[in-house]
Structure formats: structure tokens, C-alpha cells
Amino acid sequence: MGARFLEMVPAMNLNSLVLCSDEKIVRVLRRTLGDLEIGVELCSDADAALRQLTRRRFEAIIVDFDGEGTPEVLRSARNAPCNRQAVAVAIVDPIIGLKSAFELGAHFVLYKPVSIERAKSSFRAARALMKSERRRNARVAVQIPVVLRNLDGGPNMKVTTLDLSEGGMAVGIADRRHPTGRWQIAFSLPGTEIALELPAEFAWEGTTKQAGLRFLQAPPAATLQLREWLKRNSPDAEQDDPPIRCQLTDLSLGACYLEIASPFPVSSRVMLCMRAAGVEIRAQGVVRVMHPDKGMGVEFAQATPEHRGAVEKFLAVLSENRGLLPELLVEPEGLEFETAVAQPSSDGSDDPLLQLFRRGHLTTDAFHEALRKQRATPPAAANSAAAGASA
Numbered sequence: 001m002g003a004r005f006l007e008m009v010p011a012m013n014l015n016s017l018v019l020c021s022d023e024k025i026v027r028v029l030r031r032t033l034g035d036l037e038i039g040v041e042l043c044s045d046a047d048a049a050l051r052q053l054t055r056r057r058f059e060a061i062i063v064d065f066d067g068e069g070t071p072e073v074l075r076s077a078r079n080a081p082c083n084r085q086a087v088a089v090a091i092v093d094p095i096i097g098l099k100s101a102f103e104l105g106a107h108f109v110l111y112k113p114v115s116i117e118r119a120k121s122s123f124r125a126a127r128a129l130m131k132s133e134r135r136r137n138a139r140v141a142v143q144i145p146v147v148l149r150n151l152d153g154g155p156n157m158k159v160t161t162l163d164l165s166e167g168g169m170a171v172g173i174a175d176r177r178h179p180t181g182r183w184q185i186a187f188s189l190p191g192t193e194i195a196l197e198l199p200a201e202f203a204w205e206g207t208t209k210q211a212g213l214r215f216l217q218a219p220p221a222a223t224l225q226l227r228e229w230l231k232r233n234s235p236d237a238e239q240d241d242p243p244i245r246c247q248l249t250d251l252s253l254g255a256c257y258l259e260i261a262s263p264f265p266v267s268s269r270v271m272l273c274m275r276a277a278g279v280e281i282r283a284q285g286v287v288r289v290m291h292p293d294k295g296m297g298v299e300f301a302q303a304t305p306e307h308r309g310a311v312e313k314f315l316a317v318l319s320e321n322r323g324l325l326p327e328l329l330v331e332p333e334g335l336e337f338e339t340a341v342a343q344p345s346s347d348g349s350d351d352p353l354l355q356l357f358r359r360g361h362l363t364t365d366a367f368h369e370a371l372r373k374q375r376a377t378p379p380a381a382a383n384s385a386a387a388g389a390s391a
Contacts, residue, residue, distance in 0.1 A: 267336045
């Protein structure tokens, strides 16, 4: 059976809910968000914000921590089905500290006094994440035959998609079938010669004859092929923000640390592109540590022999060219709210950089001091230590 397209779901403008009564901050936010083409729904008190969260979908929730009811607004956003995946930005006094804001669910922190320059930097990163999260969940209604191979040795299945997105697909299921667990799925993208094989798991079961499959750690090449196909077949697809240039400071076989002014939140999924002396690596990863205004640590999502070989080759290039500054571009792929999906890919016992990422109690200063000590310690083996990528 060939593919059959159904109706397309139109794209919407990016919208933000702002809870703030400080007129100076509001003026900066309106100007900054307006320049970034992000709509503003201003609420001067928590009750008004809570009402809006139940009525409308927002791509961003921006709250001033000096206002009353801020914790309740952030908690309600996480519990509201339509706003659960909104990007949360907290505006805080430096004396409050980061921990309380992040514990309440903030993804980005903007310090007072709020300047236009700092706000633009933070909201550019937030907008890139907002777009990626919406793109990931945007669905093209299309019917495609899919073969599901049971990884636990059970019988295989043949199903037909109801819709397809970057993060998964909805499929039709025959009566009395209630599949669970992880599967290897195979399908071809309509109108192309691209055949994809992806690991996936059943994520939900509908009340009728349908279920949802979520893709698990798809190879970077497959992710890009699927993304391009979805763009071509969704007439209202919006243009992605360009990748953000940052500096690679530390690299191991399992992780890297990047200097970036507005790092992405912990558990963000990112795509990295590293280039040096004609060698290029594309790698997917998950942000494990984040230090506002400084940088972030990313654990690579794949632990395949091919990925390991590519990183070893890149490390060799950096070792042979000590004065070479590698080029690194990063773009977000979305936020992870499912704990199981964001689990570490390995225990990191043979990777000092990964071990450092998992010492979660460290302050920013203590983390960077430990990172400097790692750089000064000669690795015991080329494949078991972080290599400094810059002085």
C-alpha cells in the first residue's frame, strides 16, 4: 500500500505568557520579544496567569520571581497538558540563587537588572528551543505501511501510520492488540528512496484502534532525513533558527563541554556539529550540566562503535594540531520530560569528564576548578580521559 496524505496542521505564531508587574522589565520584554517575533500575553497577577494557562497554549512562560504566586504558576504550567512543554524563563535577583528557580521548573534564568542585550541573548536561545520543541511535535497526517520487529523475540507486526512527526508516529492497531515495550520499526518516506529503521517504544494507547510510537535515539543522519521530509510536506513549516556558534573546551569519547553565553537547560536534546582540519562530526547529545552565562556539559546520546571511532579520529586531529581552534555549532532538538528517555547512555566509569558531569552537588566555580585540574592531568590512555580542546 502506498502513502496517502491527509490534511496538514497549520503552524502557529510563537506566543509567551508574561507574569510581571515591573513596568521597566515589561518594556524591555515587549521590545525584545517583539524583535524576535514572539507574541506577549501580559498578566499582572498570578490569578490572571493561571486562568490563561487553562485556556491557551503558550510556547514560553516568563515569570518575575518577585511576584506573588510564581511557584504555583510554574507548577500549573507543568501540569497543564497544553503547556507542559512550554519553555520556562525566570527573572530573578542575583541574591536569590539559581537553585530555587531551577527546582521550580525554570529552564532559563534572566538576572536583574534586565538589560536589552542580555535579554536578547537569553531569548534567542529560548526561541530556538521553542521552535525545536514545536517542530518536534508538529504532525503530518499521512498513511504509511510500517513493519514492527519485536526486540524481545515475540511476533512481528504490520501497521499503518495515522500521522508522522520528528519524535514519533501514531499508528492504527487491530482489535484486542495491546503492544508494549521496545521495537525496531522500518518504513519508507513517501516520494523518496529513503528507508528508515529506527528503535521505538509504544508510548500511549488511544481509546480507539490506535497507539503512539516514540522514536528512541535515532541516528543523526536518520533524524535529519526525517526532518527534511517533514519540512517539505508541511506547507506551513517555519524556518528554523540558525545553529548557535560556541567554543569547544573539553572533549572525551562520551561527552564534551561547551562555552556558550546562553546554554540550554539540563535534559535538553541537542545536535552538535564539530569541525577541525577537514574532519566533521555530527552527534546528538543530552545536556547534563548547565552554568548560566558560562557553558554546558553534553553527554553523547550514541555509544556505537561508529560514533566512538569518529570521536577518536577527531581527538587525534586536535592532538596533532594543538593550536587549532575547532568550529562547533549547536542547535536544540527539544526538551526531555520523560525520565527514562534522558537516562545516561553509560555509567561513565572510564570517562573522567562524564564522572565530573555526574557530581551534581558542585557549584559553578567548583566545577570549573575540577575541569581545569582534569586538563592539567595527563590521560592514562587516549580513550579514557577528557582532552582539552583549548588552552
